[in-house]
Structure formats: C-alpha cells, structure tokens
Amino acid sequence: MSMLWFERHAVASLTETTDPEARAAIASFVDGTLDAMPEHLRTGVVVETLALTLWAKLRRADPGAVVSSLARSPIGLLRQYERLLGSLVLFAEHELAVDRTT
C-alpha cells in the first residue's frame, strides 16, 4: 500500500532538505519501506494514519506539525508512530547526504 495523504504530507514536512531530487528519493524510500512492512504493522499504522487524518482535518492542522507533536505524547502508540516516520525520514536524509558527499 502506498503512502496515504497524511503520511505523504507528514513526510514532506519532516524532510529538511530543499533539494527536490533528494526529497523525492526520501519520499520514495519511506513509501517503499511502509509498503514492505509486515502486514499487521502496516495495518496498525494505517489505522493511526486515518485517525490522525481526521484529527488534522478537524483542527485544520498541518500533518507535519501533528506528527512532530506526537514525539512526547503520553500515548505509546502515538510516540511510536512519530518515531517510525521520523526515523525513516532521518535515516534516508542522512544516508543520501553521505551519498552526495562521496
């Protein structure tokens, strides 16, 4: 399953680089990794994504800001959601930075 609307916006917001090629590569890596996750984990992530989508729409909040705010949430599942997307973006961003400098 490809990234959902909320996930795409959250990943775009969490990505720091402004280089369009790098941003596309990061999004592609996150997309591929979410797609490759074990089915039960991906299903759990999708359920959370849908709940957060609803929350963001009702609050008219930016998905990236919503995800960033989850890092210190008292709810473990929400923290894990932020950790997942944040880690994938962070890892790809810094790996691609290595690629560009070598």
Add this chain to the structure above:
Amino acid sequence: MRTLDTEILVIGSGAGGASTAARLAAAGRQVVVVEEGPWVDPDAIEPFSLEEMVAKYRHHGSSAALGNPPIAYAEGRCVGGSTEVNSGLWHRLPPALAEEWRRTYQIEAFTPDVLDGYAELIEADQGVSYVPAAPPTSSALLERGATKLGWRSVEFPRVFRYDAAGRGTKQTMARTLVPKAVAAGSTIMPGCRVLKLVGRGSRITGARCRATRPDGTPEDLLVRAEHVFVCGGAIQSPALLQRSGIRRGIGGGLKLHPTIKIAARFPHPVDHDDVPMHRITEFAPNLTIGGSASRRAHVALALADSGALDPEALADWEHVSVYYAAIRSEGAGRVVAVPGVASPLVTYRLTEADVSRLARGLVHLGEALLAAGATELVPSVIGAPTVRRVEELAPWWDAVTRTQSNLMTVHLTSSIRMGETRDRTGTDSFGRVWGYENLRVNDASLLPDAPGVNPQAAIMTIAARNAEQFLAST
C-alpha cells in the same frame, strides 16, 4: 505446477542453511537450496547503508516484536541471510551456557568439547581472525573505558579475511559456503519462497513454493525431497512449520537480546566505517557492552531516540559514535503464523527484571564511555537527560521504563528448541522435528536460549554438528 526432485531440500541460505548445504553436498548428497531473498553481489553494496537495507533486509529492516515496549528487530533476506548484514563478530558459545543447556534440555552430544571441535574447523575454514593492525578508535575507546574502570574487555575475532594491506573482507555465506555448496553440486534458487511443506503422516514429501523466473515473473513450484531442512531463522522457520500445520513446540519461547543505546560524543573524531570489535565482558553473559554501526544516519537516529534531536550534536556527528548495552532477557516471545498473511505476528514480553537489567546496562555503558573520554552521552530513552559527568548518571536508573525506552535487537533465537525433553522442545537433540521422520530444523531457532553474544558462531557450530549426525544416520 513445475516439479523438481531432489534428495535434500534446504530452506534458507543463512548461517544455518549454508552450513547444512555445504556439508551435505560435500558428502556427495544431492541438495537444492531455496532462498526467499535475492542474490546480491556482496561487493556491490556498502555495508550498513540505505541501499543495503532495501536490498538485503526483510521488510527494509522495519520489523518489530509487539509488546510493552515493542522491540524493533532486523533480519537478513537475501542469499546468505543475516550473515550478509551483521558485524561478523565471532563468539564461540560460552562453555558454561552449553553445559547449562545440555543439562536443562537433555541435549545429547552437546559438551563443550564436541562443540569446540566443530567451531575450530569452521574458524579455520572461514578465516575467523583478529584485526591485523591496531583496532579502530571506536573500538579502542571501549577498551580504554573498561581498563580505567578495572573491567574486563575483550577484542573478539571476526569472520573476516585480511589481505597483505590489512583490508578485511567479511566472509559471508554468499562469499563462502553458498559457493562451496554450489561447487559440490548443489542448486541454489534465489527468489523462491516456500509457502507450505507437504507430506503424508510422519513424512514430509516436499514443499510448495512461489519461485521467480529469470524474467521476473512468478511461477508455482513443487520441490519433492526425501529430506527437508528448514533453516529460515528464528522467525521464518516456526512460521513455515505452523503454516504447514506443525505446531507442537513450535514458535513459543522466542528469545532475543533487548538492546539499549547511547550516542556518545568525544572531543576528537571517531571512525564510522566499521563496527567496534571490542566488547566489555565484565558483566557477561547477562549484560554485554559493545559498539554499533555509526554512519552519519545511525548517529542521527541514535540522537533522535532521546526524543529531542540536538542539531548541534548532529552537526558534530563525526565526533559521535553509537554504543549499546544488550541483555540476556528473562522474558520470552512468540511467533504466530496468521492464516492468509505472509508475515508472522511476533510478540515479546519483557519482565520487570529485564527492565532493571537494561537500566543497569545503560548506566554501566555510560560509566565506560565517560571513562573513555566521552564529553556528552545521549541515551535512547525519551526524556532521559543528556549526561556529561558520572554524577549525572543516577537519573537514568529511573528513566529507563517500558514507555520511554527505545529498544531494538538483531539477535533472535530459541523459537524451536532442541533437546530430549519433549514437553519443552520442538525437535530432538539434532534438530529432527518431533513426530516427523525426515523433517529437520537447523538454524538459530534451535538454540535453547539467547547466548548473550552474537549467535552466528553458535548457529554454524550446531548446524555443522547436526549435519554430520544426519550424514552418519542416513
């Protein structure tokens, strides 16, 4: 459906499967090895890189055992299995553990003498060796910290061969035993997933597979075999047996090494191309302290695991290296194949004693790194303070909780234990599945407990021993 006949089918090509195939093929047996993952040239991809995660890891490395807390884990999924992606550290099974397992599970022919005999042969064959020159800074720092504290530390050998210039090459299964098995007449089939074992009564007659043709299209394949060795690792092997209706003693008792990390900043640059080969063994085997892959991206992840990524520390990443404390856990997990779903459900229950042991591990790791000269320590615990002096470590004891700790592991074992105690094991002393004449398991699943160290040596040693017993008995 295409049909293939062979004497022996080996499922999986990692440390267990490649060891099995190479030995059986060398003895003149007809062997087919099926591997779910692709063949990836071992020289083509940089170790620990993003490209490696995509090409060689199952689920791109994004798996987790569910529980409180969840524990992220990684498995290799390519020809050579996890030997293609691990650090190559070589730890013989500690004799005291072997003896404990032999007694507890009544494992036949499992004395340290027997195991060391196989380990010596494998070490000579695989080129297990020490770094020929001085170890890298990241490794020497562990030794320095331990020495200052009066703790034991050891440089472990690795499954590496070194050229005259001192350049090391990891001797993965794709470089060594898989080619050896092929040279002895085995057939290796990458991109071939076993869906289910088939059989009648107490005999397995083969495996239904989904193979990949050279043009990339899938095809259904039935591999008929007189003997089957399941060597998919501690997650995939029990899942396959369960999918095939074999459940007794299968999938429970999963063990892993819960691991907690620190990103340590030093006043000088630290190397980032290798994994430290030193380990602090003062508290082994229940607690081991070592170093992790520390490329820029790993440093970033470790810093972020504190819950607040410090941009100033990240900008200084060349002075930062990642270290870990790994424990032998009292808790246990379970692998459950879910009907209609390819991936098994994996759960793990950490005990309160495990959480305490992790806290102790984190504090000891902090002590060692500060003694080694680290100026700043960032633990993988949300909300735990960054530490700069030994006196500041005390709050970490309370900070390590189920909800705040970010844990991971790369060592998974014990989901199909071996031994003669039928109520506690899934196979006999040599990996033959209870109730089946010709079905064997020969991988990390068989280890009765987590060894507290990198399990590759134990897996290869036990696999060689079991293969020899098979040759002697059939």
